[in-house]
Amino acid sequence: MPLYALAEYEKVKRITVPVIxxxxxxxxxxxxxxxDGIIKKIIEIKEMIN
Numbered sequence: 001m002p003l004y005a006l007a008e009y010e011k012v013k014r015i016t017v018p019v020i021x022x023x024x025x026x027x028x029x030x031x032x033x034x035x036d037g038i039i040k041k042i043i044e045i046k047e048m049i050n
Contacts, residue, residue, distance in 0.1 A: 004039055017042055020050055 005016045013035055015027040027042060029035060 003043060006035060006039070015039060015042065017046055019046060 001018055003017070007014045007016070008031065011031050013029040013031055013033065015029070015035065015038070017025040017027070019025050025042070025046070027038070029038065
């Protein structure tokens with residue numbers, strides 16, 4: 001199972017993260033945002049939930 005998917009558009013970035021029971025978490029960021037730290041934090045939260 002993938003950890004996350006990142007799609008970058010002209011004005012936004014979208015992070016898609018699979019969660020328990022087949023659900024997904026969608027996070028959108030400004031296109032200029034640094035996504036590395038945000039993805040790490042999302043993964044930490046996901047692991048606490050699971």
